[in-house]
Amino acid sequence: DTGVSQDPRHKITKRGQNVTFRCDPISEHNRLYWYRQTLGQGPEFLTYFQNEAQLEKSRLLSDRFSAERPKGSFSTLEIQRTEQGDSAMYLCASRSQGYTGELFFGEGSRLTVL
Amino acid sequence: GENVEQHPSTLSVQEGDSAVIKCTYSDSASNYFPWYKQELGKRPQLIIDIRSNVGEKKDQRIAVTLNKTAKHFSLHITETQPEDSAVYFCAAVGGMDSSYKLIFGSGTRLLVRP
Numbered sequence: 001d002t003g004v005s006q007d008p009r010h011k012i013t014k015r016g017q018n019v020t021f022r023c024d025p026i027s028e029h030n031r032l033y034w035y036r037q038t039l040g041q042g043p044e045f046l047t048y049f050q051n052e053a054q055l056e057k058s059r060l061l062s063d064r065f066s067a068e069r070p071k072g073s074f075s076t077l078e079i080q081r082t083e084q085g086d087s088a089m090y091l092c093a094s095r096s097q098g099y100t101g102e103l104f105f106g107e108g109s110r111l112t113v114l
Numbered sequence: 115g116e117n118v119e120q121h122p123s124t125l126s127v128q129e130g131d132s133a134v135i136k137c138t139y140s141d142s143a144s145n146y147f148p149w150y151k152q153e154l155g156k157r158p159q160l161i162i163d164i165r166s167n168v169g170e171k172k173d174q175r176i177a178v179t180l181n182k183t184a185k186h187f188s189l190h191i192t193e194t195q196p197e198d199s200a201v202y203f204c205a206a207v208g209g210m211d212s213s214y215k216l217i218f219g220s221g222t223r224l225l226v227r228p
Contacts, residue, residue: 031213031214033213033215033216040220040221041220041221042118042120042203042205042218042219042220042221043158043203043216043218044218045208045215045216045217048212048213048215050212050213055212055213056212056213056215091157091158098214100146100163100165100207102148102160102163103148103160103216105157105158105159106157107156107157108157
């Protein structure tokens with residue numbers, strides 16, 4: 001499968017714990033995005049990488065959230081000291097250079113914070 | 115800030131009827147407008163898109179229209195089939211100076227009754 005892959009697909013954790021999600025984009029795509037989707041809502045933009053550089057972060061991204069993309073390949077999204085409000089689907093997406101190319105989404109990582 | 119409004123939130127049609135979903139956007143610099151379909155538990159997938167130099171685009175039973183002056187665009191599905199049942203999201207490209215992130219509407223749940 002040469003699409004965007006995310007791991008883990010599901011994560012259940014207790015409030016206060018740290019969690020990390022991984023995204024492997026389509027190999028030739030240099031633009032990588034993280035989105036958050038809650039039930040009944042559209043994906044909300046969290047952050048954007050062009051190659052290894054994190055160039056934009058949403059105001060939604062509190063200081064408990066950090067993302068990296070070392071070497072411009074896979075990316076990780078870490079949430080520290082999770083809260084119940086962090087429960088959501090975290091979607092990773094990638095596209096090639098330019099803005100009119102299709103944004104390819106992964107299947108998402110569903111986080112449940114108890 | 116950048117915003118996309120979508121309505122209706124739910125739409126129920128009889129098989130064979132047409133369905134129309136409407137969106138408005140706030141960023142006048144936006145010039146790319148994709149539509150994504152998300153089936154239950156699946157990733158969002160692109161079904162059609164339109165660029166601002168075009169007023170209408172058609173692909174078999176699906177068409178999208180764009181009115182840049184009014185900043186609104188619509189998805190039209192003709193001869194609906196039960197497999198069209200899903201959540202549909204409109205989007206507009208934002209961050210035109212850097213990220214070209216997609217700003218999504220809140221979604222329309224389409225139910226096609228057999």
